[in-house]
Amino acid sequence: MILVTGGAGYVGSALVPALLNAGESVRVVDLLWFERSLPAHPRLHVVQQDVLDVEPAWLRDVSAVIHLAGFSNDASANLAPAECLRSNVTATTRLADVMAQVAAHEQREIRCLFASSCSLYAAGPPASPGSLLAQEEVGVIPLGLYAQTKYEAEASLLAAAQACPEFCPVLLRKGTIMGAAPRMRFDLVANSITCDAWRSGVISIYGSANHCRPMLHLSDAVEAYLTLLAQPSARVRNQIVNVAGENRTIPALAHLVASTLREERGAKIEVVRALNQNDGGRSYRASSEKLYRMTGYRARRTVRDAALSLWDALVAGDFGSAPETDLRFYNEPWLKRLMAAPEANALAV
Numbered sequence: 136m137i138l139v140t141g142g143a144g145y146v147g148s149a150l151v152p153a154l155l156n157a158g159e160s161v162r163v164v165d166l167l168w169f170e171r172s173l174p175a176h177p178r179l180h181v182v183q184q185d186v187l188d189v190e191p192a193w194l195r196d197v198s199a200v201i202h203l204a205g206f207s208n209d210a211s212a213n214l215a216p217a218e219c220l221r222s223n224v225t226a227t228t229r230l231a232d233v234m235a236q237v238a239a240h241e242q243r244e245i246r247c248l249f250a251s252s253c254s255l256y257a258a259g260p261p262a263s264p265g266s267l268l269a270q271e272e273v274g275v276i277p278l279g280l281y282a283q284t285k286y287e288a289e290a291s292l293l294a295a296a297q298a299c300p301e302f303c304p305v306l307l308r309k310g311t312i313m314g315a316a317p318r319m320r321f322d323l324v325a326n327s328i329t330c331d332a333w334r335s336g337v338i339s340i341y342g343s344a345n346h347c348r349p350m351l352h353l354s355d356a357v358e359a360y361l362t363l364l365a366q367p368s369a370r371v372r373n374q375i376v377n378v379a380g381e382n383r384t385i386p387a388l389a390h391l392v393a394s395t396l397r398e399e400r401g402a403k404i405e406v407v408r409a410l411n412q413n414d415g416g417r418s419y420r421a422s423s424e425k426l427y428r429m430t431g432y433r434a435r436r437t438v439r440d441a442a443l444s445l446w447d448a449l450v451a452g453d454f455g456s457a458p459e460t461d462l463r464f465y466n467e468p469w470l471k472r473l474m475a476a477p478e479a480n481a482l483a484v
């Protein structure tokens with residue numbers, strides 16, 4: 136059995152069905168902030184609970200944990216810093232300790248694939264298109280609360296593994312994900328650009344022309360998790376791996392989405408520079424060669440693939456008639472609304 140924390144989120148809503156299709160049984164622990172995105176399945180058990188309250192019983196019959204739960208972008212982390220620290224760091228540290236205790240007590244491997252982020256590499260001025268790609272071995276000085284919490288969570292998993300040889304953490308520093316999912320996010324850059332193109336025919340570019348992102352198709356993210364689950368422990372234990380495909384500047388991404396939709400869907404799309412140019416965005420580029428050397432896996436889907444399938448889903452009405460006004464697709468305003476709900480502590484169960 137695989138335990139997936141945060142399995143009802145954007146990544147989980149694609150990953151959990153893939154695990155089920157591969158024949159696994161899956162236990163999901165999720166606060167269900169974005170409601171239930173996972174259809175019922177005889178081998179799926181969803182528990183609405185906080186990872187902070189982790190119990191050894193969650194690990195009964197579990198060979199691997201895919202730890203996705205937490206605040207998943209800068210804006211939502213900055214909205215609720217204390218809650219973000221609780222979910223991203225304290226909960227991960229408790230989970231790490233319980234996984235290591237159970238692995239040591241039962242003398243069996245428990246693997247943990249942790250959802251870290253390439254945003255750890257964002258530092259200093261924008262990484263220009265010609266600058267070096269970040270490798271896992273470089274020292275990082277994460278900027279901003281979200282990246283700092285990911286870094287601290289990585290450290291707590293590695294510390295728990297030091298005391299317990301049976302515990303096998305693998306840290307996946309993922310690029311910015313793109314593509315349609317059952318639980319959708321339109322606050323991710325390629326998804327947002329495609330939604331703008333579909334809604335208005337205009338893509339506005341904010342920020343410096345040099346702002347870069349390593350992009351990752353959601354289906355490639357899912358395959359990377361499946362690949363890392365299947366590797367021998369000696370190959371992956373305690374490893375940090377970047378998981379990303381193409382590195383693109385934001386303007387290049389916008390023009391690529393526009394030209395793809397013009398060529399393949401006959402859409403009329405204009406790309407404009409926004410008047411309100413915000414240079415505060417993070418910029419980083421990453422190499423995923425280590426993942427390829429370790430496992431033979433390489434992300435193979437492109438920005439074009441993501442834009443086309445997302446466009447088709449938008450045209451088909453998969454996200455309703457006005458997804459750009461549906462706050463559930465945008466983490467920060469949605470969490471703001473949850474926090475303003477009359478029930479106290481609306482981010483917990």
Ligand SMILES: NC(=O)c1ccc[n+]([C@@H]2O[C@H](COP(=O)([O-])OP(=O)(O)OC[C@H]3O[C@@H](n4cnc5c(N)ncnc54)[C@H](O)[C@@H]3O)[C@@H](O)[C@H]2O)c1
Nearest residue numbers: 141144145146165166167168185186204205207222250312
């Ligand atoms: N989406 C990306 O581009 C991307 C890139 C790099 C890393 N990541 C990381 O991957 C993970 C998944 O990302 P996503 O886009 O699916 O995020 P998401 O915001 O869609 O989903 C996060 C899920 O975690 C749950 N959750 C939050 N705190 C919890 C807690 N304390 N206990 C139980 N459940 C909790 C929420 O209910 C939600 O369903 C996150 O950790 C994110 O930081 C995502």
